[in-house]
Amino acid sequence: MALTYSPEQFFKPLLPHVDPILQLSVFIVTICLTLLGVSRNGASLIYTLLRYLVQLCLMKDREIKDLSARDQKILSDFPTDPRSVNDCLDLDPDTVIYAVCPDKSCQATHAPKFKDGSPIPIYPSRCKNQRSGRRCRTQLLRPRRISNTTIFLPIKSFVYFDPANWLGRLLARPGLEAKMDAAWDRSKVPGVDPDLMFDIFDGEVLRNFKGPHGRAHFSEGNGEGRYVFSLSLDFFNPLGNKQAGKKISVGIISLVCLNLPPDIRYKPENMFLVGIIPGPSEPPLMSINFFLKPLVDDFLKLWEPGIYFSRTDGHRAGRLVRCAIVCVVCDLPAAKKTAGFAAHNHTHFCTYCHCTSNGRGYGNFDYTKWSYRSNEEVRRNAKEFNNAFNNPRSSSKADSIVSRTGVRWSQLLRLPYFEPTRFVVVDPMHNLLLGLLDAHFDTFLGIRLPKAEPLRPVFRTNFSDAWKAMSKQESASMRQLIGHLEKPMSADLATPDGFERWVKIFGGKHLSVLELISDELECSPIPSDTRKSGRWTRVDYARGILQWVSYSLSFDYYVLISVYSAQHSSRSTLVPITTGLLTWRSGVF
């Protein structure tokens, strides 16, 4: 007998008999709260402001006491706390919160129990997971005081979202159910080459995917809803992928309904987030199964006998729905973990064949001699492993099975239709784009340059140490300017635009610094207006210095040398300067 799920709440009109002004306000704030990331405090502020705005509009040419009873009611009904509104709108999906063992080498999950109708979940106080013959017994809970009573809540929790609830919501949305049902014959268009594949439904796996009773194709369900999903599991760093910084790893389990047309399939509102595996470290090899277990439990029900939805968009009287997970889409490390295979650097590294990294290793491209894994064989190995793993006396045997076969066990194997060899896809994005292209360009084409050499100074400035006595900011300015002066800038200075750009850069520095440089280089500032008298501005100094640079460099380097030698007693610096300038002028820099 199929379970029944009644998604009636998704068909009720939202906020019935409520004034449109209020409906709109609630809508605005809810969007801010859920989509735009406004905090709860911010949301109540917006409510208050909106209320005031509405009040002002209503009172346009009346006193507040003259407002009609209806208007008064709008104002008094204005919500203040966004939480109460969320409850009315029923936005939160159904969840089950599991307690996770905080020991990072265990990370077992524990389901809550509820005592007759009380909303307070009860968890075991210590971890019950058996590891190599011993109970883990790590403390799971910590006390929390809520309104003068102490309750025990998990230290670490895993929030699991109910697939039936999500599916009910999806099927309640207008038009989607019809599109999802049509997926099975979308590619059966006459006149198109039957060999061409437009979507996953044209692939071999789904074309030959048998239904729960093994005879008919999965899509032939006599009016039942038959939907297929892809499962993805990936670990990421919520703090961003900076080289420096904390490395923590959080997992994400998500499902995508492949029956949705490809253009809307991957919109965030259409993807199902099953749960977030809490950090800060990835669960160890077999512990990932704790997080998959609730999902697999539900998908077993969704396969046989199916779940009966008492109402969907296209079927007012209800409909039986059956679902299947037909592929696991992950990057290599996560795919291995999820599907219960040994890591990708294990000797038996491949999920699809018996190639090993010993002997000819990864470079064995003699594909005609590869022997492929079969579905039954992997399942047999996995079963063997699981039996040994769960028996406290044979944990070493379990290890030997892994090193012999490269197979562990995964919850996904409980799904009767799951084929560990074919359903675990090799992700083309990681494999081809991030893997092969990256490696090829890096190793063989050598695109990655060695770190760009800092430009050699074209000439060496030799200012007196006067600037070192200046303030911190001023000497920083000075250092930057010296850096600029030593750069090859003749090409820039030759064009008016380039010249102006440098004037801007130089003119942005401290006046005292510019004065000093101007003094020591013996160049006079050039004012923008020759008739102007009095104090020079920073831009004037900048123009003077740059004029000096471009003049001495691009017209006659002997001038520079003479200027230079006038300032420096040592003549030995002159040779590099001249050669530097010569190469510079011939455009090598």
Add this chain to the structure above:
Amino acid sequence: MEIQSDIRKLIRPSWLTSVPANLGQASHGKLKADQWRALGTIFLPVSLLRLWSNVKSDDNVLSGTNSRSIRCLKILEITLHLVSAVTVATSRTTSSTHAAAYFQHMLAYLEGLKELFPDYKFTANHHFALHLYEFIKFFGPVHSWWTFPFERVIGMLQRISTNYKLGKYLWFIVR
């Protein structure tokens, strides 16, 4: 570098993923998967074909003494095999013919690599690349089974602003 100037000069549709014009310097950071795709299937073939393919005539003149250009030509050849394989594999529609073409190119690329760089240590990715052939036949066009959309979700989650307080969710439910 020639490739950098080609990236700047190439006129391309605005929807195409942009590739750092200072390619090769560490400052642009790691390239994203899609940038690799754009670079590999569009920019590099254009540049490398221009740079390396016309050395052929010189070779005839020098009667094979120019070993560098011959090597370049060979590397170009395997690069183009790889690029073709990627292009065929990421096609929006596919077929068993596509899959077979992919396999031929990928095999040619890998064999070529082995010949040109006998010391190179292959990785598991090179092995799995050959299996992609089977998966294209099993599941059809890659857009329904690659991880791009999921990685995007991760990007979204990373950008959510939080107060760095974990586990208060339950607390609110109980209240």
